[in-house]
Amino acid sequence: GEDVEQSLFLSVREGDSSVINCTYTDSSSTYLYWYKQEPGAGLQLLTYIFSNMDMKQDQRLTVLLNKKDKHLSLRIADTQTGDSAIYFCAETFAGGGGADGLTFGKGTHLIIQP
Amino acid sequence: GAVVSQHPSRVICKSGTSVKIECRSLDFQATTMFWYRQFPKQSLMLMATSNEGSKATYEQGVEKDKFLINHASLTLSTLTVTSAHPEDSSFYICSARNRVRNTGELFFGEGSRLTVL
Numbered sequence: 001g002e003d004v005e006q007s008l009f010l011s012v013r014e015g016d017s018s019v020i021n022c023t024y025t026d027s028s029s030t031y032l033y034w035y036k037q038e039p040g041a042g043l044q045l046l047t048y049i050f051s052n053m054d055m056k057q058d059q060r061l062t063v064l065l066n067k068k069d070k071h072l073s074l075r076i077a078d079t080q081t082g083d084s085a086i087y088f089c090a091e092t093f094a095g096g097g098g099a100d101g102l103t104f105g106k107g108t109h110l111i112i113q114p
Numbered sequence: 115g116a117v118v119s120q121h122p123s124r125v126i127c128k129s130g131t132s133v134k135i136e137c138r139s140l141d142f143q144a145t146t147m148f149w150y151r152q153f154p155k156q157s158l159m160l161m162a163t164s165n166e167g168s169k170a171t172y173e174q175g176v177e178k179d180k181f182l183i184n185h186a187s188l189t190l191s192t193l194t195v196t197s198a199h200p201e202d203s204s205f206y207i208c209s210a211r212n213r214v215r216n217t218g219e220l221f222f223g224e225g226s227r228l229t230v231l
Binding site for chain 2: 088102
């Protein structure tokens with residue numbers, strides 16, 4: 001079955017760049033997503049990338065996709081305390097009755113050191 | 115941007131009772147909504163896919179008689195946890211896809227925290 005793996009924790013200093021990594025197994029993924037979840041809240045879509053792209057940049061966020069290695073990363077430049085959250089990597093899969101559900105990684109807790 | 119609203123955000127109930135959670139897309143129509151469950155310190159688990167006007171499709175291992183899903187309109191899906199037990203305590207999140215502007219983006223509700231005593 002589909003599997004998405006992430007490191008559970010990442011600690012960075014305020015002002016540094018954060019790089020959150022994700023690996024996936026489904027080679028037929030069409031979209032790959034990064035979601036942010038703040039404590040007690042739902043999910044906020046940060047960005048997504050089509051599987052035929054290598055890179056996508058959106059302000060402080062840079063997404064890199066290595067389709068050959070099935071590796072996705074999210075880089076947050078100039079990390080701020082407000083970036084402290086859990087970041088989920090997700091991919092679409094053709095399952096769940098045919099609709100495009102998502103397979104999520106376990107999430108990476110981003111911890112900001114002052 | 116598109117907004118998905120869940121209600122209630124928190125609910126506490128006694129064991130054996132049923133609880134209904136609503137998921138509404140406020141400014142767009144959603145033919146498909148998804149229900150997820152999140153256990154503490156774990157990732158989201160897709161429970162079922164809710165399609166407007168038809169029966170929900172449940173993921174393997176999810177009891178359809180336990181978790182009743184109704185998608186009666188293009189803006190509302192409900193999840194009813196029947197005869198709730200303490201092990202059903204969890205964070206339930208819904209998401210919806212805009213049927214008109216299908217960019218691949220899923221819009222998520224804020225989640226509903228269920229505590230069963």
